[in-house]
Amino acid sequence: MPNNLFGNRTELFMAVAVVAVVMMLIIPLPTILLDALMAMNLVLALLILLIVLYTRKATDFSIFPTILLVSTVFSLALNVSSTRLILTKGSSFDGRMVRAFSSFVVGSGGTEGLVVGAVIFVVIIAVQAMVITKGATRIAEVAARFALDALPGKQMAIEAEYNSQAITEEEAIARKNDLQREVDFYGAMDGSSKFISGNVKVGILITVVNVIGGFIIGMVIHGEPPALAISNYIAFAIGDGLLSQFPALLISTATGIIVTRSVSNGTFGEDVSEQFTRDARIYWIGAVALGALALLPGFPWYVLLPMAGLLVFMAIRLGRRQTKRDTAAAKTAEAKKAKPETEDMSPIVPLDPLSLELGYGLIPLVDREKGAELLERVHRIRRESGLDLGLVIPQIRIIDNIRLEPSEYCFKIQGVDVGRGKIRMGYYLCINPGGVKDELPGEKTRDPTFGLPALWVNEDKRDEAERAGYTVVDPPSIIATHLTDIIKRHAAEILGRQATQKILDTLKKDYPAVVEEAQKVLSLGEIQKVLQSLLREQVSIRNMVAILEALADYGQAAKTAKNMQFLVEKARQALSRQICLQFATDDRVLRVLTINQALEQKILDSAVETASGVISAMDPPTRMAWIKSLSRAVAAVQDQGWYPVILCSEAARYLVKSSSDRELPNLVVLSIPEIVPDISVEAVGEIKIESEVDGKLAG
Structure with a gap:
């Protein structure tokens, strides 16, 4: 409860603060409040710079673009408020912060101080506008463009690690979210950097307005002498300009730092410590260079020689540290060599539950940079299979296999080949569903999933093939369809x-x-x-x-x-309702083939108990006649456009299915208790063995 209360208070404070900043543009402020807010502006800019220096990743400070906007508006509101007070009060203006910057920071009074202050103000403006802000803006633009261009490749790498089971689904989602946040951050920085450059331009404009307005108000309205008006209003304008641009300079520096450290995983201090202490030789070279420079006439040897000595001290310390690291690394390498190789080996080499191996010619199918979408299709198939079968398909590892032909792919379950095919890249597979009259010229082949006759044709003949009645399939769809069929047929093994x-x-x-x-x-x-x-x-x-x-x-x-x-x-x-609806028509009619009572009794009589369960053990002639009659009946039903479904008693259902599974693996066999009341059953045929066959068997 206290945490929620604190969070609510923070949200309320931020809302009030943002509204107050905007209202400051039109509401006059007392001098003491203006001084406090100007000091707060300095502290805020300093805090932003320190947070950036101690931030490991740019996306850890994701509110930085928003902070840029708020701080810029806050600085401009203070500038407007100070301008209002300077022009209204004139020489009686008592803003301590502005007076301090117009005198102490400049370093001297009088005309010389005004000139020095003006020069410092111009230099700060030039450095901020031409160097820091311009460079940070350009880096932000490039970082945003490259982050967006690299997004597909990075996502594909994450998907590949996920499919190879190197990372979990939660880790993959987290990494993708981090990538999206990185792209969003640099995209926001691309626009937010314009706030700073706009602040610089407005600061120059406000300073010029202060000087011109001060002349007019001081000499015309207040009747002040020109020298007094110049000394007062130029001093106040310079002090106000310096006071507004100094926090902006800190924030510009923070912007430059955060957009130039996109490849770092440590804080700025950690990176400096690590990268400036890698090699002692650079400090030896620097010390020698400074020593040689100190010997030349006219150079301040009393400055250069102590600096050379400091570099020598650094070089000695880093050399000792590097020697220790090299010794430790050598001992570690020797220890690894001394270990027998068998200690590094796992006691077992696990097999992938389900894997897809590709010949090197099919690698472009999984390369998203070339527009491939097979990885996304595989992920979608896993989800759809989970919804259809209720089975969560394990991660499918996709790897290249140089033992395969370049155009060949292979599915394996637990390392065992369960299906393979060949694909011609750049061509389409045209499958003849049976109603094609005008055959197209092309390389004849067979559909790797169902074994249907097909042709390979190039893209130019795709429309012609579709008009001729062919089912046209692209290479990724061939593999996706085959994978779906593999999952359905081998779900029990998975x-x-x-x-x-x-x-x-x-x-x-x-x-x-x-x-x-x-x-x-x-x-x-x-x-x-x-x-x-x-x-x-x-x-x-x-x-x-x-x-x-x-x-x-x-x-x-x-x-x-x-x-x-x-x-x-x-x-x-x-699951009777689920099963019936799976094969019934839209008007809830289930068309079935029944089995002759005598034939069903023969199947029941053939039941034999084995260690793996009950099986049908019909003698070869009877089984041959049974399969022949069954195949003929199934073909007749299929010719009428219906799905073949066998209906029999509960006791015979499993025996009917197991006895025909080798010849007709996709045959659906239902038992009478599986039929729900609101499903209408329509018998479209009866399976029986011809009398002459029965006579031969009887004889």
């Missing part, structure tokens, strides 16, 4: 025990009772096997609450009967 534990830990925060009850009945490995079985048939496990509730309800019965497949069926039934 889900390991560690990933399963993370799912349960995350779910436990909101549903502790469900997770704890399921884990009381089933082990982590048993839950993983159920989830893998669902993913193997491309059933999303995103609704983990329903899955775990089903496992908790039937887990003990499944373990007693030693039938874990029974659990999978109950989990599917808990």
Whole structure:
């Protein structure tokens, strides 16, 4: 509570202060308040300079551009207020700060002091306008442009580290945010540096107005002699100008320092200490040069020789320190050499859960500086797969592999090849979906994802291919589509025990009772096997609450009967609406193929218990006839534009799926308990073995 109160007070104070600064431009101030505010302006400029000197990174002082604006307006408001008092009070003006700068800082009185003060004022203005401000403005412009140009490359480097698992997702987000803040900071500095140059020009204008206005008011209105008017108003104008430009000079210096230290990670003092003490030889050379200069006639030897001695002292100290560092480095190197190489090796060499290897000819696909967007697509696919399957896909490491052909890419799961293809850079893959009549000339190939016939054509023929009915795909889309298919087909392999534990830990925060009850009945490995079985048939496990509730309800019965497949069926039934809607039409009609009762009984009779579960063990002739009839029925449904779905009893569902998985891996098999009441079922065919085949089998 106290911290919040203090924060609220700070916000209120800043709001009042900014409004007061603006109001100072039109509201007269008493002299004593003007002196206090001028002293505050000096302190503020000094604090800004010190903060910049002790800041490690420019973005650590991110409010600096805003501070530049506020301090500039504050300085101008003081200038206007002092001008008002000088012109209204004339020789009776009693501003102590302005009088101090018009006399003490100049160093002498009378005409000589006025001339010296004017010269100092002009020199300060020239140094600030032509050297510091101009240089800082130019550096800010260049830094802003280069920071913006380098942003894509730096983001790509961060994305590459993230994909290679060198950094976590939180670290990647933090680094990207730092990059964005850096670009925003230098962009703001590019404009904010104009405040200082504008302040210099306005300071000159106000000084000239003070002198001319003072002449007019002093001689015409107050009736003062010309000499008195000149001495008073020029002195006040010079003092006021010096007092306003000195804080501006400090802030200009701070601006120059902060924009020139963009590559540093330490404070200014740390950098000076480190970089001026690297080599003792430069101090020896400097000492010799000063000593030789002191021997020349006319040079102040009493100044040069002590300075040469100081450089010799520095050179000796740095030489001793450098010797110690070299000795320590040599001992460290010897110790490393003495260690056996096996100590540096990890006991295991971990494999990437999922990786994409590219031939060197495909490297431009991941180079964002050349407009590539494959990295962004891979990140998007991971997110979409997580939403579709309920499985968080691990980071996909993208690396180059010189063993691959230049135009070849390869997907690996745990270091094992699960899919590969070839891409012709600069060409488009034209896939024939089946309705193309006029074939185009081109290099014949096959789509690496689905194996469909395709052609490679150059960009000039892209529009022609689209008009002819081809599906035209660019190289990044080929890899992205292949990756999506790899994830769907191998999701069960990607889900390991560690990933399963993370799912349960995350779910436990909101549903502790469900997770704890399921884990009381089933082990982590048993839950993983159920989830893998669902993913193997491309059933999303995103609704983990329903899955775990089903496992908790039937887990003990499944373990007693030693039938874990029974659990999978109950989990599917808990997701029945999700599964039905996945294959039903928009009007909630599910078109299915049924299985002849006699054939289904043969499949049930072929069930055999094994160590890995129940499998179908039909004799070869029966299985051949079954696959032939099934393939014919599926093809007939596909010809009508419908998705092939098999509907059978709960007991036969897994056997039907497992017996046809090798020949028809994408076949969808549903059981009758999985059909929800509000889904209409329409039978579009029956699968059965022909009578002649039955006769042959019977004979």
